[in-house]
Amino acid sequence: MTSPETGRRLRRPDFWTLAGLPGLLFVLLAFGVPMVTIVVRSLTDPSPENFQFLFTDELFRRSLLRTVYVALLVTGLSVLLGYPYAYAMARSGPVLRTWLMGALLLSFWTSLLVRTFAWGVLLSNTGVVNDLLLDLGVIDQPLPLIRNLFAVLVGMVHVLVPFAILAIYASLRGVDAELEQAAQVMGARPARAFWHVTLPLSMPGVAAGAVLVFVLSLGFYLTPALLGGPADILVSQSIVLQVQQYLDPGVGSAMAVVLLALVLAFLAIASKVVGLGRILGVTGKEGTS
Template identity: 40%
Template sequence: MTDPADRPTLSPVRPRLGVTARYWLLILPALALMVVFYLYPISKVLWMSVTEPQPGLDNYALLATSASIQRMLVTTARISVISTLITLVLAYVVAYALVHASERVQRWMFLGVLVPLWISVLVRAFAWFVLLRREGLVNNILMSSGLIEAPLSLIWNETGVLIGMVHYMLPFGILPIYANMRDIDQRCIAAARGLGASRGVAFRTVFLPLSMPGVVGAGILVFIFSLGFFVTPAILGGGKTLMVAEYIKVQILEIVRWGVGSMLAATLLVIIGALLALLARVVDLRKLFGAI
């Protein structure tokens, strides 16, 4: 008979965590950081918008009664829409050229598209300030070539703000449109050409409709970024072209009207959330932002 001491001892069975529990344990640190540094500040902003200087919706009533706020909102909307439209036109042309370029040319074009993303928005705004001022390179070239007799006013107005914003937004317009164009089956265009359509007709009736989801996605993305612009309008606008982000800064830091500033921030947050929800219905956000 076998000695009981020689028998193998069985270790006690330890309960295993379920898949759901392990999932929550993995995301718990990121969730805690989001709650502390994102959700809590946003909730404070929403709370202040209805409690400062006194409880109620008086701050939100200013959206309908304050002429200065309405004028600022109209300026923000106008600049955002114009900059989005210009960005989409330029981005579509660049993305179309990227799709039909050779691999070697594509690498150089992508370098030109991505390099601006590596440069601070503050540096780019100051660079445009140097180029567009009355004694800047742009006016000097135009005057030396005889195209103008006096320097053009290209900064401290909406023109300078638009130039700076479009330059910053171009990569955010090019990449989504390119990602959509790259997935278009070129055999559809070849089939249209084979049926007798010219290049223009094939582009207008086949390629353009198939590329519209990328255009719509890029348009909403660029418009969302445009609504919250601060550095570029502050530098190139010279305080004469107030957009919502700079107006919020003035209300909080200079006039010390926390309620009005937080109300505008909350309004901007709601608008951006609605636009993101609309964007999610048009394109796959995971694919748009580079997820697999």
């Protein structure tokens, strides 16, 4: 493209560019400005020393490490539990598939807050699970199932596993079942056919699901706040504490910048392996339509 042509285009943008301007303007004002404000605030309220404080603060360092640790656990569990579920959906008759898909969508469309609230009801000391175990005589005293890492993992995996399942399912549907049959016809046992044919071919879906679950885990607030213990808070909770409780928006903003940088850096690396379009579903459906 020659520069005079670019110049002409810049002076007279085409119709579709003009159609996009209101949308771009809205996102920049309603979303871009708040993001820039956080960065500015982290550096000027009162000074860039906010960051210096963060990196010497033992509590913040621990909550940052804990956040990554929880996100990794949630991602691992979501993929491990989600894969067989997606496989059962992709390789079964219409009846079982309908049931599995129905349960998945019912759960997926129940609000996050309601599901987290429900786990509170289920796991509390006087909750359904403890009552049941006490009645059955399995335990004498209620198990500490809530206000700890266990409850956070249960709640977060429950909310995030559908994202992994849907990504893996889309990928498995694209794997030709005849390839597996071919492997078996040639003498591979079902397990071998799965490990050497199906699993490798479904890896793009696994990767896309894992990246999405990991990124969403990093920013989780609701579930850890309701089900987690007061001692093991995550970065998102630290941010809210700084802004709402300690009234220190500068430090809160610096934490937000760190969290945002973590998310974007991870996405940048992940996009080298899996297309971002696939992760976010922009291009995910095109192959199948």
